Amino acid sequence: MIDFQKITRETDLYNLHTHTQYCDGHAPMEEFVTEAIAMGFTHLGFTPHSPVSVESPCNMTREQVPEYFDEINRLRSVYGDRINLYTSMEIDYLSVGDGPADEYFCQLPLDYRIGSVHFIPAIDNPSEMVDIDGKFPAFKARMTKHFDCDIVYVVKTFFSQMMAMVEGGGFDIVGHMDKIGFNASQYLNGIDEEPWYDKLVIDLFENIMDHHLVIEINTKAWLQRNRFYPNLKYFGMLKRFNAPVVVNSDAHYPTLLNSGRMEALKLLNVL
Ligand SMILES: [Zn+2]
Ligand SMILES: [Zn+2]
Numbered sequence: 001m002i003d004f005q006k007i008t009r010e011t012d013l014y015n016l017h018t019h020t021q022y023c024d025g026h027a028p029m030e031e032f033v034t035e036a037i038a039m040g041f042t043h044l045g046f047t048p049h050s051p052v053s054v055e056s057p058c059n060m061t062r063e064q065v066p067e068y069f070d071e072i073n074r075l076r077s078v079y080g081d082r083i084n085l086y087t088s089m090e091i092d093y094l095s096v097g098d099g100p101a102d103e104y105f106c107q108l109p110l111d112y113r114i115g116s117v118h119f120i121p122a123i124d125n126p127s128e129m130v131d132i133d134g135k136f137p138a139f140k141a142r143m144t145k146h147f148d149c150d151i152v153y154v155v156k157t158f159f160s161q162m163m164a165m166v167e168g169g170g171f172d173i174v175g176h177m178d179k180i181g182f183n184a185s186q187y188l189n190g191i192d193e194e195p196w197y198d199k200l201v202i203d204l205f206e207n208i209m210d211h212h213l214v215i216e217i218n219t220k221a222w223l224q225r226n227r228f229y230p231n232l233k234y235f236g237m238l239k240r241f242n243a244p245v246v247v248n249s250d251a252h253y254p255t256l257l258n259s260g261r262m263e264a265l266k267l268l269n270v271l
Contacts, residue, residue, distance in 0.1 A: 001172060002086060002111050004214050004246055007043050012265055014043035015257050016173065017090065017114060017216065017248035022048040022068050024058040025252045033075055035254035037082050044257075045086035046072060047114050050105065052092050054119065054129045059092070065108070086111040090175055093117050093165035094129055101170030114216065115165050116175030120157045122146040132158060132180060139183040151188050155180055159200040166207045173246060174208050176218040176229035177201070192231070201234060205243070215243050217268070219260025220250035228264055235268055 007014050018032055019025035025032075029046060036044045048068060049059040060068065072087045079085065088110050093099035100115045118133035123146065130146045132139060132154060147154050158180035166174065178201050181192040191197060208215060215238065218229040230238070238245055247264045251257045 002045075004112075004172075004244060008246060011042050012247075012262070013039065013041040013258070014045075014246075015041065015249050015251060015261070016043070016045035016086065016088070016112070016246055017047050017175070017218065017250045018045060018257070019048060019090075019250070019252045020046060022046075022060045022064055024049065027254050029071055029075060031254045032251070032257065033079050033083065033085065036257055037079065039258055041083060041257065043084045043086070045088045045112065047088045047090040049118075050089045050091040052119075053094060053098055056119075056131070062104075069109070088112050088114060090114045090116050091171060092119060093161060093168070094119055095121075096164065096168060099165055099168055099170065101168040106170060112173065113171035114173045114175045115171035117158060117161045117165060117179075120154065120161055123148050123150055123153055132183065136183055136186045140187065143187060151184055151191060155184050155191065155197065156200065159204055162204050163207055166204070166211050166213065169211065171213070173214045173216050175216050176220075176250070177204060177208070177215060178230045178234070179218070181229070181231060182221065182225060182227055201230065202237070205230075205234070205237060205241075209241060209243060213244075215245045217245055217247045217264050218250050219247060219264045220252075220256075222260030222263055228260070232267060239268065 020029045051062040052059045076085050091100040091105055091113055119129040120132055122128040122130050130142055143149050185192045221227045247261050249257055249259045249261050
């Protein structure tokens with residue numbers, strides 16, 4: 001496993017959450033590597049969306065995994081003297097027995113693992129997993145189709161899935177821990193300011209700390225939506241409890257590798 005504290009102590013120019021042609025990223029891995037080197041990055045981790053048991057056009061397939069490993073080995077042989085490249089995955093948690101702790105993921109030779117929740121069960125059919133991570137218009141349509149317009153159910157279920165993922169283990173970094181906050185607050189303005197919502201985030205934070213996991217500050221939406229995951233209002237808590245954090249851009253385009261990262265680092269330091 002890589003030493004996150006060493007990387008974050010040594011440099012601000014790292015990104016450990018990157019999507020490429022192996023999932024829903026918009027450029028080949030090599031373009032991310034050359035762009036990262038041009039930007040002065042010294043550490044770059046690739047995190048394709050993991051193979052999943054549900055239909056998902058955004059996730060890589062198990063058949064693609066060997067090719068992914070071959071490509072990173074090739075890139076290491078070409079660029080390894082200029083940048084540290086890491087093999088990882090953003091592994092979806094779906095349910096107990098279907099997530100990062102699964103034997104399949106544990107046996108893969110990954111340098112580290114991100115655990116994330118992008119799917120939650122439909123309100124009237126626990127076996128039907130629904131994507132809650134997409135753009136707001138798609139989210140809104142799914143609220144009607146799969147969740148009986150019950151936004152409280154969606155928020156509470158997102159956080160209970162996150163809690164179960166943390167309990168289950170099998171990963172190192174908690175991906176975008178309160179990601180539901182954006183879509184939920186678009187659907188019902190102010191829901192993420194409610195005390196019960198806050199408590200869900202704080203309980204999750206405490207559980208993450210108890211399990212000695214690294215928390216990601218995800219900066220992908222900062223420029224467009226003015227929002228970090230976790231939300232800026234929780235940065236003080238991260239500092240107060242000395243939580244181990246990494247600041248990731250969750251880049252899907254090479255030019256966005258550093259998007260929002262410097263802003264997050266600055267805000268983290270002044271608090
Ligand atoms: Zn994600
Ligand atoms: Zn991602």
